[in-house]
Amino acid sequence: MIRDKIEEYGLKQCIDCGKCSWACPVSHRQNDFSPRMVVERLLASDEHLQSREIWDCVTCGSCSALCNSSVRFHEFMRTMRKLSIARESPLMTHGDIFHLISRLSSKPYLHPKTSSWLASDLKINKNSKALLFVGCTPYLNIIFKHLNIDFLEIPRAAVKLLNAIGIEPNILESERCCGHDQYWLGDDELFLQLAELNLKAIGLSGAEEVIAFCPECYSTLKFVYPQFFGPLDFEVKNLTAMMGDAVADGTLTLEKDDTLSTTFHDPCRLAKHSKIIDEPRRILHSISNLFEMPKSGHTSVCCGVACWVNCDSWTKDWQLERIKEARTTGARTLVTACPKCLAHLSCAQYEKNNCGESHRFNIVDIHVLTASRMLFKR
Amino acid sequence: MTWFPRIIAFCCNWCAYAGADTAGLSRFQYPPSISILRVMCTGRIEPSMILKCFEQGADGVMVLGCHPGDCHYISGNECARSRIETTWEIMEILGIDRKRLLLKWVSASEGALFAETAKDFTEVIRSLGPLRGESQDDQG
Known part of the structure; x- marks a missing residue:
């Protein structure tokens, strides 16, 4: 069964370049996990995937977005979950x-x-x-x-x-x-x-x-x-x-606030799964001064948790690191377009603040921010 | 087959569970619709546990704990109150009548109150009807 899926999702096309390991947010934190490592092991031996590996993946699609050989690793992982879901479930x-x-x-x-x-x-x-x-x-x-x-x-x-x-x-x-x-x-x-x-x-x-x-x-x-x-x-x-399109063709007029400096956290389902990258930036350019984080667009990192599984202290570290990255751009507001990203990133800050550190970074939803900068035609 | 409500009662070990015991010892009658689940404290009950009961086919859920100020763990029942309020809000959006979840304080000596609560709540659920609506065939 797994062999068929290896064929179907193009795992055999892997050229071992390692771009996926660079992009994968999980492999940055966990030495024993990277898309390349998993693929190589599956191809080289008859070994099965460990169930921990199946749930470690956040299915953000960073690996597939960068892959030169069109390996659909995150979709492969989903299929593996489908095949093994009855056997073991992750931490909910x-x-x-x-x-x-x-x-x-x-x-x-x-x-x-x-x-x-x-x-x-x-x-x-x-x-x-x-x-x-x-x-x-x-x-x-x-x-x-x-x-x-x-x-x-x-x-x-x-x-x-x-x-x-x-x-x-x-x-x-x-x-x-x-x-x-x-x-x-x-x-x-x-x-x-x-x-x-x-x-x-x-x-x-x-x-x-x-x-x-x-x-x-x-x-x-x-x-x-x-x-x-x-x-x-x-x-x-x-x-x-x-x-974004409405801003481009002038149907939506927004008022720019020069004191507002923003940076955009791309939700994985928007940037990587749906390839919507320029539109939110167009909106943010028209209402604020936009600063880009080093990891943005299709190389952006996940907010840490997908599908409400496996949230732990290192996910919190990962989220805080993301907020730090946003802070170092010089922006004062982190904007995201996904309610779940908003919840996860805010939660990391909330827990950190509870531990004593007390300067909160402003995290807002792009739709709420845009609606507040709207100019009404009279 | 006539329908009979199925109710889960979460009882805290120190008050309500002992209250249920008192009800039994004193031979107070209450309907057999109640299935008691003992927990150490009502503060332990998460909204998801209550939703799971509804998901698995319960028609009503009771959470019975110590009177305010009497909690064996000082403030567990206050936690329970805020969590039950959260659950009510979620139930409201999901379209489950909030009357299907009851929070009440029953002490160890209040056997009569336990039996009365069980009776009254069964009547409430009976008047609301089955959660699954008309189709009862697949209730199992």
């Missing part, structure tokens, strides 16, 4: 609550409420052909209450931005988890249940385009759903990319 963070939420939201007899965060100044149209996919951000707001971040500002900002470019989006009455985590954890059964319910609900809403502000929802809807269900009846768009 937050008491496994996110998976239970996904699991419960896959029950057809429950009807999760998607739009409890709506405010009166936000324009929603039930007959609109554009649909805003909200994702798990409302749950983050509850579970990460202690971080003092208003996660609900993100979907609010999303509606505000869409309204500004003349779109009054629809929001599903009952939206399920997009299934991103289940897909990347190799739990295809649950993923398919979630995806089917979502596709049915989107189909009934009559939406022609689905807009997701979360890069994970976007990459899952855009690239993973068609893998299982064939071409979709609707177009999937990313809000960050849409805003």
Whole structure:
């Protein structure tokens, strides 16, 4: 079985150059893990992967993005998870609550409420052909209450931005988890249940385009759903990319604040899985002075945890290192486009501050920041 | 087959579990819908444990601990309160009626209160109906 997959994901094309080991954020911290090492060992011997290695990978795709021989290592790792998931499971963070939420939201007899965060100044149209996919951000707001971040500002900002470019989006009455985590954890059964319910609900809403502000929802809807269900009846768009385009063609006018200095942390699902790199930068250039971190764009590093597994003290170190990298660019604000990156990076700071160090770096979501710099045409 | 509520009761070792014992010793009757799970302290109960009960087919969950100020571990029940509040918020979004989760303080001597709580909560769940809605076939 593994041999077929080695063939399928192009592992035999590996030329042993080592670019992946340079890019892999895990191999920087763990001497005994690197994509190249795993590939070489699998090719040279009949040895199987150790289950720890399978879960060490954060599936960020840094290795595949740089690979000269088009080895799809992160997808290979996902398949390995799929094949071995019954045997051993990884350490689930937050008491496994996110998976239970996904699991419960896959029950057809429950009807999760998607739009409890709506405010009166936000324009929603039930007959609109554009649909805003909200994702798990409302749950983050509850579970990460202690971080003092208003996660609900993100979907609010999303509606505000869409309204500004003349779109009054629809929001599903009952939206399920997009299934991103289940897909990347190799739990295809649950993923398919979630995806089917979502596709049915989107189909009934009559939406022609689905807009997701979360890069994970976007990459899952855009690239993973068609893998299982064939071409979709609707177009999937990313809000960050849409805003970038709107800034370029002048539909969205933003006010520049010269005192604002920012740097952008590329979420892996946005930069590496979806190749959206220039658009967020275009937005940030038009509202602030943008400084680049050495590791940015398609060589950016992951925020430390993917799919809510294996969060420990060295992930925290890794996150703090990322914040330090942001600080050394001279920027005063770290901007990211993914609610999960926001939670993870803020959490690292929160824990550090609890240990006595007390200067917090400002971390914000790009949509919230953009919405606050909007100029209204009167 | 008629439906009967299935309820999980998390009881802390020092108060509510002993309270349940008192209820039994004093021959107070309460419905058989309650399945008791003993924990050392209610502060140990994470939101995910409660969600797991619902996911596995429970219709209601009770968390019973020591009265405020009486916690064997000083403030475990205060932790429990804030965690239950978090769980209520999550349940609200998920579309699970918050009445399906009950937090109550029952001391070791309050056997009658334990039996009464079990009875009342079973009635509440009975009036709400099964969590799974109408389809009961696959409840197992």
